[in-house]
Amino acid sequence: MIKSFSLRLPVIAAAVTASLVAAGCGSSSSSGGSGGAAAASAPGITSTQILIGSHQPLTGPAAPGYSEIAPAANAYFQYVNAHGGINGRKIKYTYLDDGYDPAKTVSVVHQLVLQDSVFAIFNGLGTPTHLAVAPYLNSNKVPDLFIASGCDCWNNPTTYPYSFGWQLDYVREGKILGAYIKQHFAGKKVGYFYQNDEFGQDGVKGLDMEIPHSQVVSRQTYVPTNVNIGPAAAALKASGAQVVVSFSIPAFTALLKLAALKLGWNPTFVVSDVGSDPMTLAGLLEAFAKKGGATVQGNQLTQGIITDGYLPTLGDTGNSWIALFKKVHDTYDAKAPFDGNVLYGEAVGYAFVQAMLKAGKNPTRASVVKAIEGGIAQGASVAPYDYSASDHGGMMGAFIGVIKNGAIVQQGPVWTTDTSATGAVTSFTGTQPAAPANGIP
Amino acid sequence: MTLLRHLVAAVVAGAVLWAASVQLSAFRDFQMAEIAVYVVAIAGLSVLIGLSGQISLGNGAFMAVGAYTTALLMIHLDWPLWAVLPASAAVAAAGGAVVGLAAARLSGPYLAGATLMLAVALPSLAVQFPGVFGGDQGLSVTVTAPASLGAAFPQTRWLAWVCALATLVTLVILANLARSRVGRNWRAIRDDPVAAALAGLNVAWLRVLAFIVSAACAGLAGAMLAVTTSLVSPGSFTLSLSIALLAGAVLGGLGTLLGAVWGGLVIVLVPTYVTDVASSHGLSGGVAANIPIAAYGVVLIVVMLAFPYGIQGGLRRLAGQFLSTPPTRLGPPGQRPPADEHAEDLDSPYRRPPVSEHQEEGTS
Numbered sequence: 001m002i003k004s005f006s007l008r009l010p011v012i013a014a015a016v017t018a019s020l021v022a023a024g025c026g027s028s029s030s031s032g033g034s035g036g037a038a039a040a041s042a043p044g045i046t047s048t049q050i051l052i053g054s055h056q057p058l059t060g061p062a063a064p065g066y067s068e069i070a071p072a073a074n075a076y077f078q079y080v081n082a083h084g085g086i087n088g089r090k091i092k093y094t095y096l097d098d099g100y101d102p103a104k105t106v107s108v109v110h111q112l113v114l115q116d117s118v119f120a121i122f123n124g125l126g127t128p129t130h131l132a133v134a135p136y137l138n139s140n141k142v143p144d145l146f147i148a149s150g151c152d153c154w155n156n157p158t159t160y161p162y163s164f165g166w167q168l169d170y171v172r173e174g175k176i177l178g179a180y181i182k183q184h185f186a187g188k189k190v191g192y193f194y195q196n197d198e199f200g201q202d203g204v205k206g207l208d209m210e211i212p213h214s215q216v217v218s219r220q221t222y223v224p225t226n227v228n229i230g231p232a233a234a235a236l237k238a239s240g241a242q243v244v245v246s247f248s249i250p251a252f253t254a255l256l257k258l259a260a261l262k263l264g265w266n267p268t269f270v271v272s273d274v275g276s277d278p279m280t281l282a283g284l285l286e287a288f289a290k291k292g293g294a295t296v297q298g299n300q301l302t303q304g305i306i307t308d309g310y311l312p313t314l315g316d317t318g319n320s321w322i323a324l325f326k327k328v329h330d331t332y333d334a335k336a337p338f339d340g341n342v343l344y345g346e347a348v349g350y351a352f353v354q355a356m357l358k359a360g361k362n363p364t365r366a367s368v369v370k371a372i373e374g375g376i377a378q379g380a381s382v383a384p385y386d387y388s389a390s391d392h393g394g395m396m397g398a399f400i401g402v403i404k405n406g407a408i409v410q411q412g413p414v415w416t417t418d419t420s421a422t423g424a425v426t427s428f429t430g431t432q433p434a435a436p437a438n439g440i441p
Numbered sequence: 442m443t444l445l446r447h448l449v450a451a452v453v454a455g456a457v458l459w460a461a462s463v464q465l466s467a468f469r470d471f472q473m474a475e476i477a478v479y480v481v482a483i484a485g486l487s488v489l490i491g492l493s494g495q496i497s498l499g500n501g502a503f504m505a506v507g508a509y510t511t512a513l514l515m516i517h518l519d520w521p522l523w524a525v526l527p528a529s530a531a532v533a534a535a536g537g538a539v540v541g542l543a544a545a546r547l548s549g550p551y552l553a554g555a556t557l558m559l560a561v562a563l564p565s566l567a568v569q570f571p572g573v574f575g576g577d578q579g580l581s582v583t584v585t586a587p588a589s590l591g592a593a594f595p596q597t598r599w600l601a602w603v604c605a606l607a608t609l610v611t612l613v614i615l616a617n618l619a620r621s622r623v624g625r626n627w628r629a630i631r632d633d634p635v636a637a638a639l640a641g642l643n644v645a646w647l648r649v650l651a652f653i654v655s656a657a658c659a660g661l662a663g664a665m666l667a668v669t670t671s672l673v674s675p676g677s678f679t680l681s682l683s684i685a686l687l688a689g690a691v692l693g694g695l696g697t698l699l700g701a702v703w704g705g706l707v708i709v710l711v712p713t714y715v716t717d718v719a720s721s722h723g724l725s726g727g728v729a730a731n732i733p734i735a736a737y738g739v740v741l742i743v744v745m746l747a748f749p750y751g752i753q754g755g756l757r758r759l760a761g762q763f764l765s766t767p768p769t770r771l772g773p774p775g776q777r778p779p780a781d782e783h784a785e786d787l788d789s790p791y792r793r794p795p796v797s798e799h800q801e802e803g804t805s
Contacts, residue, residue, distance in 0.1 A: 058730030058731075059730055059731060059734060063730075067730070096716060097716070097730045097733070100676065101676050101677060101679065102579065102670070102672055102674045102676045102677050103666065103670050103672075103676075103677035106669075106670035106671070106672065107471075107475060107670075110468055110471045110597070111468055111713065114466065114467040114468035114471065114597070115466065115468040127577070127578060128577050128578050128579065128674050128676050129676070131578045131579070131581075131672065131674075132579070132670060132671075132672040132674065135581060135583070135671065136671065153578075196568065196571075196576075197568070197571075197576055197577035197578070198576075198577065198578055223565070223568055225565060225568075
């Protein structure tokens with residue numbers, strides 16, 4: 001009997017090691033982007049190619065909508081590649097699925113940096129996911145460009161010298177919405193409804209900098225995993241709030257709107273950009289109502305919602321940027337609907353091309369950081385960027401819009417501000433430059 | 442005797458892993474650490490299900506306990522790594538004891554349900570108390586290779602070393618435990634709790650003990666995960682992690698330590714390889730993104746159809762057919778082997794038939 005299992009553990013040990021070694025030998029040889037060509041100036045950059053990577057929620061809870069962003073950015077890169085590339089180099093964009101799971105994000109980013117030797121991580125999506133890799137990228141001096149999250153946390157050049165935000169951060173957004181409420185709803189009772197994480201809390205921080213505290217009668221939160229927001233809606237109604245500011249993702253904007261409808265309560269809704277895409281909202285409202293056995297007109301319910309936007313509105317077909325991105329979309333990404341997510345992806349792709357062109361003929365990781373810190377010209381965004389050596393934030397402002405007949409209509413000027421409690425919200429006096437005729441910065 | 446043999450085997454395995462880690466690229470070292478995390482977690486679950494006949498859908502939650510313990514000890518008390526790993530396992534074991542006390546009274550679908558609740562509820566505590574646990578964004582853990590190894594020493598190789606060592610230690614302990622009186626008692630209560638109780642075994646305590654061991658393994662795996670990914674956040678400990686552990690245990694072969702290794706390899710490597718293949722064949726984004734999940738499902742189905750005892754059980758059958766063992770000795774699936782032959786054999790696929798009864802109770 002002893003004989004029958006005397007070999008057991010050694011066999012296990014041998015198999016463990018053999019399989020781990022086999023696993024290792026697989027494809028480790030394909031790494032390295034530093035060939036002998038003269039123009040191979042950095043990891044991921046050869047004389048003919050710029051290789052960048054990203055982590056995106058292509059599957060899982062955050063995938064609907066957000067999974068359109070990376071293909072849209074890639075569509076713009078293909079357009080650039082077809083028109084000569086960046087100083088002759090073609091952009092290769094490898095985006096891997098992290099399912100919005102931070103542990104998986106760490107895994108795929110290690111793969112991109114160590115195995116694929118990407119030049120930079122571009123537009124990594126999500127606050128909790130990207131927080132998992134930002135320290136790693138910075139300690140390895142990998143540029144971490146134009147993160148797809150409005151968290152104010154990326155704007156920290158001391159801790160994260162290689163990280164750059166891009167979209168309007170939630171503090172600024174809160175301030176801009178707050179200033180609008182202070183001006184247009186003076187003396188009215190205001191209630192907050194927000195996601196209980198960095199996103200909602202940053203937004204509320206901004207709101208509180210503008211709206212007098214005495215005006216705020218109720219603060220309700222939700223977590224994305226719990227769809228039972230009935231009690232929060234009832235508390236907001238009971239507080240007598242006439243204006244409800246909602247820092248929420250689209251599903252919870254829709255749930256709040258339906259809960260209010262059920263309660264026969266009709267306050268003015270002010271919703272953050274993230275949670276107000278009219279197309280997405282209308283679809284969700286109709287789907288949720290149907291589940292509850294009711295029929296609603298999505299576009300009717302979104303009518304009058306106040307929100308903000310930092311990219312031109314999709315309906316503004318006269319805008320040269322919308323025309324450009326529509327053209328690129330129709331050629332390279334036609335299967336996706338031309339919605340806010342696609343617009344976002346193409347616009348952030350444009351910003352990347354701007355940065356790479358500015359980084360010189362033979363860009364290095366340090367030179368692209370320096371190029372962005374030297375400032376990036378205003379592109380598709382309605383307000384300029386504030387990049388400098390001490391500011392890695394991104395866009396400075398947005399316009400206020402109202403949803404009318406399923407589309408956001410801009411109200412008044414573009415507003416800009418900073419993230420401090422004292423910085424004023426001022427109207428932007430410049431005008432957005434037109435898109436370049438050839439579509440390349 | 443047994444201990445010595447296991448120790449020698451572990452030392453040999455350690456030497457080979459060390460040699461491999463030096464040869465491999467930085468990313469492969471990182472994957473080695475990832476695989477090690479899953480091997481430990483799956484081994485713990487496999488012991489619980491395969492030996493004691495209980496089921497847990499909540500081991501992802503125990504991983505969270507271990508991971509948060511690691512983060513808190515490192516951030517607030519500055520504990521060194523060698524102390525943090527066992528401490529995290531101990532804290533998770535304490536959690537396992539509490540759950541085990543309740544779970545020992547439950548069986549079948551009720552036990553599955555109770556542990557499922559744990560997997561869903563526990564990680565959301567981190568969101569409820571953001572002051573302590575850092576909320577949705579979690580806590581970051583920084584582990585650096587000791588300075589004595591030199592400044593240029595690859596961080597991922599250090600991680601691979603730490604995780605491989607922890608895994609080997611765990612496997613040696615589990616292998617000895619399974620062959621000890623405790624292991625025999627577990628098999629006894631698994632096969633027939635009434636008979637075991639009549640024979641004087643404390644069935645409830647043995648069940649709690651199995652939960653403790655399983656939770657300790659999960660806690661250690663969580664600690665290793667925290668160190669490997671340098672971040673602890675609720676998004677890493679979703680229900681799908683607990684399910685993945687269960688799938689890995691079944692896939693590899695329940696109740697076998699080698700099966701846990703197979704499970705870990707499949708969970709970590711299949712998605713990576715398939716993603717590489719899918720992207721190199723230029724598939725469209727939406728299709729390529731879902732192929733790893735589909736491939737994982739296909740592997741799961743194929744393995745279950747071809748090897749009902751998991752990969753390890755299947756390999757044993759194949760080896761049995763080609764090596765000296767006469768095929769007749771193996772018998773058809775479901776038939777109990779001669780009692781003396783495999784009675785104490787942790788790696789035997791024959792423990793499967795009695796387990797399957799519990800399995801059906803547990804998952805139906």
